[in-house]
Amino acid sequence: MARLSPVLKQATPVTVSHARGLDVYGEDGQRYLDFTAGIGVTSTGHCHPAVVSAIARQAGKLIHGQYVTVRHRPLLDLCERLGQVLPAPLQSLFFANSGSEAMESALRLARQATGRPNVIVFHGGFHGRTVGAASLTTSSPRFRTGYAPLMSGVHIAPFPAAYRYGWSEEVATRFALQELDFLLATVTAPEDTAALIVEPVLGEGGFVPANTAFLHGLRERADRHGFLLVMDEVQTGFGRTGRFWGHQHFGVEPDILVAAKGMTSGLPLSVMATSEKLMLAAPAGSQGGTYGGNAVACAAALATLDVIDQEELVANAARQGRTLAEGLARIAADHGVTGDVRGLGLMLGWEFSDAQGRPDSARALRVQQEAISQGLLLQIGGPLRNVLRLLPALTVSDDQVDEALRALSRAVLAATGSAQAGRTKERA
Numbered sequence: 427m428a429r430l431s432p433v434l435k436q437a438t439p440v441t442v443s444h445a446r447g448l449d450v451y452g453e454d455g456q457r458y459l460d461f462t463a464g465i466g467v468t469s470t471g472h473c474h475p476a477v478v479s480a481i482a483r484q485a486g487k488l489i490h491g492q493y494v495t496v497r498h499r500p501l502l503d504l505c506e507r508l509g510q511v512l513p514a515p516l517q518s519l520f521f522a523n524s525g526s527e528a529m530e531s532a533l534r535l536a537r538q539a540t541g542r543p544n545v546i547v548f549h550g551g552f553h554g555r556t557v558g559a560a561s562l563t564t565s566s567p568r569f570r571t572g573y574a575p576l577m578s579g580v581h582i583a584p585f586p587a588a589y590r591y592g593w594s595e596e597v598a599t600r601f602a603l604q605e606l607d608f609l610l611a612t613v614t615a616p617e618d619t620a621a622l623i624v625e626p627v628l629g630e631g632g633f634v635p636a637n638t639a640f641l642h643g644l645r646e647r648a649d650r651h652g653f654l655l656v657m658d659e660v661q662t663g664f665g666r667t668g669r670f671w672g673h674q675h676f677g678v679e680p681d682i683l684v685a686a687k688g689m690t691s692g693l694p695l696s697v698m699a700t701s702e703k704l705m706l707a708a709p710a711g712s713q714g715g716t717y718g719g720n721a722v723a724c725a726a727a728l729a730t731l732d733v734i735d736q737e738e739l740v741a742n743a744a745r746q747g748r749t750l751a752e753g754l755a756r757i758a759a760d761h762g763v764t765g766d767v768r769g770l771g772l773m774l775g776w777e778f779s780d781a782q783g784r785p786d787s788a789r790a791l792r793v794q795q796e797a798i799s800q801g802l803l804l805q806i807g808g809p810l811r812n813v814l815r816l817l818p819a820l821t822v823s824d825d826q827v828d829e830a831l832r833a834l835s836r837a838v839l840a841a842t843g844s845a846q847a848g849r850t851k852e853r854a
Contacts, residue, residue, distance in 0.1 A: 445472035469688030480729035500724035518705040521719035525660035525686040526554025528696035536621035539707035550631030616651035626672030632808035633775030664688035668744030668771030695723040739820035747771040796837035
């Protein structure tokens with residue numbers, strides 16, 4: 427009998443029967459509150475009626491219209507709609523299936539447009555699993571091990587992860603920019619550097635936000651040296667951080683933007699956006715793909731954009747994210763758990779450390795597994811696997827945030843055996 431690869435590691439033991447909103451039901455009838463959203467994909471919740479309806483309507487008209495052979499209305503309409511939310515200069519679009527593919531496309535375009543071979547990425551970044559994207563990824567060796575040799579021309583600079591360094595954000599940022607300058611002076615000269623590639627918030631790398639000074643520093647150096655600034659918004663886009671795009675928190679615009687995940691509420695679709703001038707640097711016919719810009723996925727994306735707008739989900743992500751972050755910090759304090767609560771909007775991480783400040787991956791895993799027994803689905807992340815990742819759908823309600831915090835408080839108590847249990851104050 428054929429089976430799934432044993433190399434696939436499932437974060438929970440749940441086999442899903444059906445789901446709606448943030449409610450997921452196992453085949454055994456057990457109901458779970460989903461705070462993973464398929465790693466940030468089901469932005470409007472599972473099976474939002476408007477998205478389901480759009481998918482069904484389009485599936486009855488055209489499922490696949492290969493977009494270098496024919497054009498179809500959902501694709502053309504999606505270009506127009508994305509133009510309304512993208513930064514004004516970034517109005518030329520290329521569609522693919524996954525974040526990895528879109529990232530590969532951005533990498534290729536950066537080299538084609540500048541005629542330069544090298545790119546700089548930042549420690550903790552995750553950009554995909556294909557050869558080029560894995561070469562850019564530094565969040566864990568498991569994406570690289572046994573895969574060498576990877577693509578050459580990739581150089582790594584520090585990300586201002588203040589908690590990891592034990593520094594203030596200001597000191598960490600100054601260090602990161604100084605080391606970037608040193609890298610440009612010693613390893614990859616500016617005239618050999620095509621692009622800086624960065625996530626506004628490290629995803630797989632532990633939900634560590636960038637900051638204004640750092641991203642302005644990257645923008646200034648890109649402008650001064652003539653290389654490009656590429657923002658990987660695969661996870662931070664479409665309202666996830668409480669702004670439509672993650673980079674909007676910092677007042678810096680990229681030359682190339684890559685997005686995927688939350689765009690369709692669940693179907694495979696990604697996009698690379700840039701200026702038409704930059705896009706024309708690519709040779710004619712160098713972009714394409716069999717399934718990119720799939721008609722049904724484009725219809726789902728249009729419906730998702732409607733729901734995000736009509737239900738004011740970006741504002742909801744900002745508001746509920748603040749409440750959730752405050753609740754996590756309160757639980758940590760009540761149970762005497764050391765670590766760091768951070769993130770933007772509904773992209774929150776809780777990093778666990780021991781009393782000496784060392785990463786505590788065992789405790790993070792125990793809490794995540796106990797949370798499942800409390801009916802709450804979470805995932806683990808971070809380079810050292812000691813960060814709980816909270817990524818609920820943007821539709822999450824007050825009651826669902828309260829429910830998640832109560833479940834997580836019980837999970838922490840069960841996992842830690844806190845001596846401070848008597849002082850635990852669950853949110854009413």
